[in-house]
Structures are given as C-alpha cells and as structure tokens.
Amino acid sequence: MALRSLQEIQTSLLADIFNAQPDTLQSHIVPIDSAHTRLHVYRNNIQQSFLKTLHRAFPICVMALGARFDVIAKESIALNISDIADLNLYGDFFAGFLSDYRVNSSAEARPLPDFIADLAEAEYALLQCYYAEDSRVFDFSKFSDLSEQAQGEIKLILTPKMQLLKSSWPLSELLNDVSFAAENDIQQSEGGHYFCVHRSEMKAEVIEIPRQSYKALKALSHGVTLHQFSSDTATRESVAALGQWISRGWVAEMAAC
Amino acid sequence: MSNQESIRATSTQIQGAGLGLRIPHIKHILSTEPDIPWFELQADNWLYAGGLTATLRSAICERYPVVLHGVGLSLGATDALDWDYLKAIKVLIKDTGAHWYSEHASFSKHQGRHVPDLLPLPYTEEAIRHLSERIMQVQDFLAQPLLLENVSSYIQYEDSDMDEGTFFSTVVKESGCDVLLDLNNLYVSAYNHGIDAEHFLQQLPAKSVKQIHLAGYSQQDEFLIDTHGSRVSEPVWDLYKTFLQVYESVPAMIEWDNNLPGFSRLNIERQKIVAMQSHIKPSVLPREVY
Numbered sequence: 001m002a003l004r005s006l007q008e009i010q011t012s013l014l015a016d017i018f019n020a021q022p023d024t025l026q027s028h029i030v031p032i033d034s035a036h037t038r039l040h041v042y043r044n045n046i047q048q049s050f051l052k053t054l055h056r057a058f059p060i061c062v063m064a065l066g067a068r069f070d071v072i073a074k075e076s077i078a079l080n081i082s083d084i085a086d087l088n089l090y091g092d093f094f095a096g097f098l099s100d101y102r103v104n105s106s107a108e109a110r111p112l113p114d115f116i117a118d119l120a121e122a123e124y125a126l127l128q129c130y131y132a133e134d135s136r137v138f139d140f141s142k143f144s145d146l147s148e149q150a151q152g153e154i155k156l157i158l159t160p161k162m163q164l165l166k167s168s169w170p171l172s173e174l175l176n177d178v179s180f181a182a183e184n185d186i187q188q189s190e191g192g193h194y195f196c197v198h199r200s201e202m203k204a205e206v207i208e209i210p211r212q213s214y215k216a217l218k219a220l221s222h223g224v225t226l227h228q229f230s231s232d233t234a235t236r237e238s239v240a241a242l243g244q245w246i247s248r249g250w251v252a253e254m255a256a257c
Numbered sequence: 258m259s260n261q262e263s264i265r266a267t268s269t270q271i272q273g274a275g276l277g278l279r280i281p282h283i284k285h286i287l288s289t290e291p292d293i294p295w296f297e298l299q300a301d302n303w304l305y306a307g308g309l310t311a312t313l314r315s316a317i318c319e320r321y322p323v324v325l326h327g328v329g330l331s332l333g334a335t336d337a338l339d340w341d342y343l344k345a346i347k348v349l350i351k352d353t354g355a356h357w358y359s360e361h362a363s364f365s366k367h368q369g370r371h372v373p374d375l376l377p378l379p380y381t382e383e384a385i386r387h388l389s390e391r392i393m394q395v396q397d398f399l400a401q402p403l404l405l406e407n408v409s410s411y412i413q414y415e416d417s418d419m420d421e422g423t424f425f426s427t428v429v430k431e432s433g434c435d436v437l438l439d440l441n442n443l444y445v446s447a448y449n450h451g452i453d454a455e456h457f458l459q460q461l462p463a464k465s466v467k468q469i470h471l472a473g474y475s476q477q478d479e480f481l482i483d484t485h486g487s488r489v490s491e492p493v494w495d496l497y498k499t500f501l502q503v504y505e506s507v508p509a510m511i512e513w514d515n516n517l518p519g520f521s522r523l524n525i526e527r528q529k530i531v532a533m534q535s536h537i538k539p540s541v542l543p544r545e546v547y
Contacts, residue, residue: 006381039412046374049374
C-alpha cells in the first residue's frame with residue numbers, strides 16, 4: 001500500500017463516515033470485513049450527539065412536533081455539520097430548515113404547524129441570549145458628564161444578551177404553553193407581533209413589545225446617534241423609553257461616533 | 258521556579274478521588290457542599306459563559322479545587338489550531354484557577370467541519386511528529402503542561418505502523434506532556450481490537466500519569482462502546498487495580514454522562530476509588546512486572 005499522509009487519512013475517514021457506501025470505503029480500515037460496522041459506531045455517535053443538542057436547544061419544538069421532531073432533525077443534521085466546536089450554539093440553521101421543510105413537504109404529508117419556524121427562531125434566540133457574555137452596566141454618570149452636543153453624537157450599544165424578533169404569531173404564548181396553539185386556534189396576525197428576547201440575571205425570556213419600540217431598538221442596533229434617534233419621526237417618540245431600556249439592561253454602553 | 262514547575266507544585270491540591278462535575282448536580286453540590294476533594298469541569302460547557310453559567314462556575318470554583326477537561330481542541334487535526342478557542346481556554350484556566358487542562362489524542366475537525374466525536378489518529382511517524390508539535394505549541398501558549406488522554410476507538414487504520422502504546426508513549430516523551438490515563442477507553446479499545454490493555458500500560462512513562470478516568474461502557478453487537486452511561490465496568494476496575502499494584506496512586510475520578518444518576522449514587526461509586534486507593538499499594542516495582 002502506498003504511504004498516505006495524515007491529511008489524506010483524515011479526509012478519507014470523514015468521507016467514509018459521511019458517505020456511507022459499504023463498497024466504496026476509502027479509509028483503509030482493518031479488518032476490512034467489519035469496517036462498515038465499525039464506521040457505523042462513529043456515524044451513530046455523531047448523529048446522536050447532534051440530535052441530543054437539538055433536543056436541548058428546541059424543547060418547545062420537540063413538544064410541538066412529537067416523534068416527527070427526530071425524523072426532521074436527523075435530515076437537518078445530515079446537511080449541517082458544525083463548523084464550530086461549541087455545541088451549545090449548534091442549531092442556527094434549524095429555523096430555516098423547518099421553514100423550507102414545511103414548504104417542500106409533499107401534499108400527503110401531515111403539515112407542520114405554520115408557526116414552527118418562527119418558534120424555532122425564538123428558541124434559538126433564547127439559547128444565544130442564555131449563553132451570551134455578561135455586558136457592562138450603562139454608566140449614567142459618564143453620560144451626564146458629556147456636553148449636550150456630545151450627548152447627541154453618541155451611539156447606544158445594545159447588550160449582547162438581547163435579540164429582537166418579529167413574527168406573525170404570538171410566540172410568547174406559544175413558548176409558555178405550546179398547546180395554546182391547538183386550544184385557541186391561533187391565527188396569523190397581519191400587523192405582526194414584536195419581541196425582545198433578553199436574559200435578565202439568570203433567565204432568558206421573550207417579551208412582547210410594541211412595534212414602535214421594536215423599530216426604535218432596531219435603529220439603535222444599526223448604530224444611529226442619539227441626535228438622529230431623537231430627530232427621526234420613526235424613533236423620536238421612543239426617547240422617553242430610553243431610561244426604561246437602560247434600567248432593564250437592554251442598553252449596555254455608549255460609544256462616541 | 259519556571260511556570261511549568263510552579264503549576265506542577267500547586268497541583269498537589271488535586272489528590273485522591275474526584276468527580277466529573279455535571280450540571281444537574283450543581284444545585285445539590287452548592288447547597289450541601291459534599292466532601293469531594295476536587296472536580297473536573299468539562300471545559301467546553303463553561304466557555305464564553307455569562308449569566309447563570311458564569312455564576313455557577315464561580316460558585317463551584319470558590320469551594321473546590323478544579324481541573325479542566327476539553328473535547329473541542331482537535332489536537333491531532335491537520336487543520337490549523339484554533340487560537341481563538343485556545344485563548345478562551347486560557348481565560349477559563351485563569352478564571353477557574355484550574356490546576357491543569359487535559360485534551361485528547363484524536364481529531365474532531367477536518368476541512369472546517371467539526372464533528373462531536375473523538376476520531377482516532379493513525380499510528381504513524383508523521384502523526385507522532387504532528388501531534389507532538391501541536392502539543393508543544395499549546396503548552397507554550399498556556400505556559401503549563403497539557404495532560405494528554407488516550408481515546409476509545411472502534412477502527413484501526415491499515416496505514417498504522419506501530420501499536421497505540423508505542424504511539425502514545427512516544428508522543429508523551431517527545432512533547433513533554435503529562436498523561437490523563439482513561440482506563441475505560443483503554444479497555445474498550447483493547448477489546449474492540451483484540452489487543453492486550455496491559456501492554457499499553459507497560460509502555461507508558463509511569464511518572465507522566467497525573468490523572469485517571471474511570472467509566473462504564475456498553476456492549477453493541479460485537480463491540481464495546483464508550484458510553485459513560487453506567488457504573489464503572491468490572492474489567493475497568495480490574496485494570497485500575499492492576500495500575501495501583503504497580504504505580505503510586507494518582508488522582509482518579511468517575512466520568513458519568515448518560516443516564517446520569519443522582520449525586521449520592523455517583524458519590525457511592527467514587528467511594529470505591531477511595532477504598533481502592535487506600536487498600537491497594539504498589540507491591541512490585543514497575544520494571545519487575547513490565
């Protein structure tokens with residue numbers, strides 16, 4: 001047998017693990033007669049590990065989908081091998097996968113709930129907020145020391161422990177009790193629902209917020225200055241809410257332009 | 258005293274029988290503060306952590322000496338080392354006051370894809386050079402010795418031109434690292450490949466073994482699987498007795514991840530280590546046996 005480099009050996013093993021064709025194994029595993037069975041141990045370990053991670057990340061989707069969750073999750077895992085070591089954040093693709101799956105399912109298949117992709121997006125946002133680093137506490141005295149002109153030129157930085165979501169569905173009710181959907185025959189809201197996903201102290205939660213607040217917080221996340229914020233017709237009515245957002249920890253710090 | 262000597266000196270706080278810290282047990286541990294000499298933290302669960310995770314981590318580390326055990330470094334990979342990950346590990350070592358950090362002689366990342374498993378390396382001269390160089394880079398960066406753990410395996414490569422014991426001990430000698438000897442992994446691999454586990458022990462540089470893992474396996478068809486889902490298996494206890502009959506005792510602990518029992522049940526399992534460490538003393542010099 002010709003000598004293979006370490007890189008070639010690793011490439012062939014991964015190819016054999018992910019392309020399970022018993023007749024075309026490349027990894028030169030011995031003894032050859034049990035190579036396929038032995039590789040299957042790794043395939044199974046990897047799949048189960050990712051599946052367990054998705055169960056942990058999307059517990060409400062598991063409740064909503066029942067046994068179908070595993071079937072769908074396994075399909076998604078096959079297409080989404082992680083590019084990071086941190087399994088706590090595996091699953092960023094899952095809401096999009098559910099959305100495509102719902103659209104592409106055959107007519108005979110029992111349809112997935114319409115809200116499932118948005119629910120998954122909210123669960124993933126909760127996960128990210130839960131694991132986000134602690135941010136600083138906004139320093140009011142530093143802000144007060146600035147001249148009025150300098151205050152107008154600063155940008156307010158939102159905490160990494162917060163995310164903003166919008167959906168046609170009442171996600172906070174669904175996250176609290178997924179049976180709410182079946183019991184209340186929920187309908188899509190044309191106006192939409194707006195949410196702040198946030199970790200306060202120890203727990204991440206989803207709070208429904210007014211559309212105006214959502215737009216104003218989005219503007220801050222896009223880096224508008226305080227002067228722009230208080231002049232723009234879309235955001236100026238939210239100036240009064242800034243103090244409340246700061247005290248809730250949604251605004252972490254300020255940055256000069 | 259050099260950094261590495263300093264780390265080795267403070268590591269005397271890690272002695273006896275410890276436990277792998279598992280998140281469902283933390284509340285019980287913090288409220289009852291059981292008499293456990295040290296805990297091993299799964300490093301990857303405590304990286305980049307804020308909020309509750311950081312608070313719990315601090316609470317544990319204020320009360321107990323800890324060591325860190327990683328799975329995400331992919332030491333044996335041919336992909337570049339992940340320096341951002343290593344920087345996070347370095348911060349974690351500082352924040353937790355961990356006495357040492359261990360990783361596996363395996364690879365998990367290849368061509369940018371990361372799999373949640375520890376894939377075995379071929380036992381070749383190139384792999385020895387590659388793994389040893391990477392360990393030295395990590396040790397230089399962390400300014401402390403790394404503990405290298407042997408992994409369980411289900412495959413062997415036709416490319417290998419030596420046995421696992423020769424491969425592993427050569428890497429340890431060339432890199433100057435220490436050893437986390439996983440006796441469950443050793444037994445599982447030996448069984449799956451029809452080889453003698455004690456032959457691996459014979460080849461280890463004895464003084465380099467700083468920590469031992471004990472765990473339970475399960476049987477699946479003709480293979481043993483490293484599941485960490487039950488009590489320590491009897492053949493693994495036997496291997497531990499063999500180790501204690503030959504070598505001075507080193508810190509040892511139970512790894513239990515799946516079907517996790519309550520803390521009290523886990524602590525009963527730990528007491529078996531305590532009993533063995535007390536009653537079994539080296540009766541023969543290593544060279545007389547091996």
